[in-house]
Amino acid sequence: MKLLIAVVQDKDSNRLSNSLIAEGFRATKLASTGGFLRSGNTTFLIGIEDNQIQHILDVIRANCKVRDQLVTPVSPVSGAADSYIPFPVEVQVGGAAVFVLPVERFEHF
Amino acid sequence: MKLLIAVVQDKDSNRLSNSLIAEGFRATKLASTGGFLRSGNTTFLIGIEDNQIQHILDVIRANCKVRDQLVTPVSPVSGAADSYIPFPVEVQVGGAAVFVLPVERFEHF
Amino acid sequence: MKLLIAVVQDKDSNRLSNSLIAEGFRATKLASTGGFLRSGNTTFLIGIEDNQIQHILDVIRANCKVRDQLVTPVSPVSGAADSYIPFPVEVQVGGAAVFVLPVERFEHF
Ligand code: NI
Ligand code: NI
Numbered sequence: 001m002k003l004l005i006a007v008v009q010d011k012d013s014n015r016l017s018n019s020l021i022a023e024g025f026r027a028t029k030l031a032s033t034g035g036f037l038r039s040g041n042t043t044f045l046i047g048i049e050d051n052q053i054q055h056i057l058d059v060i061r062a063n064c065k066v067r068d069q070l071v072t073p074v075s076p077v078s079g080a081a082d083s084y085i086p087f088p089v090e091v092q093v094g095g096a097a098v099f100v101l102p103v104e105r106f107e108h109f
Numbered sequence: 110m111k112l113l114i115a116v117v118q119d120k121d122s123n124r125l126s127n128s129l130i131a132e133g134f135r136a137t138k139l140a141s142t143g144g145f146l147r148s149g150n151t152t153f154l155i156g157i158e159d160n161q162i163q164h165i166l167d168v169i170r171a172n173c174k175v176r177d178q179l180v181t182p183v184s185p186v187s188g189a190a191d192s193y194i195p196f197p198v199e200v201q202v203g204g205a206a207v208f209v210l211p212v213e214r215f216e217h218f
Numbered sequence: 219m220k221l222l223i224a225v226v227q228d229k230d231s232n233r234l235s236n237s238l239i240a241e242g243f244r245a246t247k248l249a250s251t252g253g254f255l256r257s258g259n260t261t262f263l264i265g266i267e268d269n270q271i272q273h274i275l276d277v278i279r280a281n282c283k284v285r286d287q288l289v290t291p292v293s294p295v296s297g298a299a300d301s302y303i304p305f306p307v308e309v310q311v312g313g314a315a316v317f318v319l320p321v322e323r324f325e326h327f
């Protein structure tokens with residue numbers, strides 16, 4: 001058995017949760033900030049059999065990989081709002097950092 | 110030394126905390142949700158000497174094991190409240206998932 | 219690669235965060251309570267190359283080591299406030315507990 005600790009951007013957290021449940025994996029979620037990813041993320045703890053590691057890594061990558069997204073900025077609160085023409089800009093979203101840790105013993109009471 | 114990561118239902122969290130303190134163990138607690146247990150749980154981090162593993166697992170089992178409990182449902186908010194007779198139902202509560210991880214080095218500053 | 223799990227008193231948490239960023243380390247932070255330290259602490263998760271372990275432990279010790287601090291108690295809310303002369307007392311602050319865990323595999327999506 002292994003313990004996966006996965007830090008996932010909040011944007012992808014719910015989608016990953018749903019995919020993990022659909023695939024029969026059980027994850028514990030902790031609210032976290034900063035670090036490997038831009039702030040606002042979720043740390044998943046997932047106990048997993050050795051032969052399921054690649055499967056779950058595929059699920060995490062499918063839901064969380066870094067990609068570009070078009071975002072339309074909101075208009076400025078002050079200044080010449082009349083002459084402001086918002087247009088979408090590309091920002092990077094998503095991403096996950098996954099640690100696979102050895103487990104010496106697992107107990108379920 | 111080992112690091113225990115224990116996910117414990119919120120219902121049992123305070124009782125386990127008190128027992129760990131009474132037994133001289135030190136635990137760090139993190140609020141968590143979902144996963145191994147029904148949502149609303151606490152993740153305990155506990156550094157522990159190898160020869161104390163069985164002792165602490167006994168303490169966790171004693172405080173957190175799954176058991177049935179009688180719960181009386183609240184009366185329905187709408188509908189024929191006059192004819193509603195609440196009676197207790199059995200639900201499963203408690204439970205803990207415990208990972209014992211190897212520690213390569215421990216420092217205390 | 220290793221995973222560092224460091225439990226740090228809240229008082230030192232921001233300062234450690236800033237030092238880690240300045241040194242080029244990335245940390246994920248989780249709010250935690252109790253345990254190794256007096257309540258109110260932060261748990262840092264930090265992925266780290268083996269040859270950087272001593273460097274990061276030095277950074278943590280420099281920012282978090284236990285030390286005495288003079289604290290002036292606030293005046294009592296009730297009682298003979300006229301005759302109350304506050305004077306500073308020494309209290310222990312700071313401290314960190316750091317676990318270095320082996321990592322079998324690390325993936326970044
Ligand atoms: Ni699948
Ligand atoms: Ni005992």
Ligand code: NI
Binds near residue numbers: 241273277
């Ligand atoms: Ni340095």
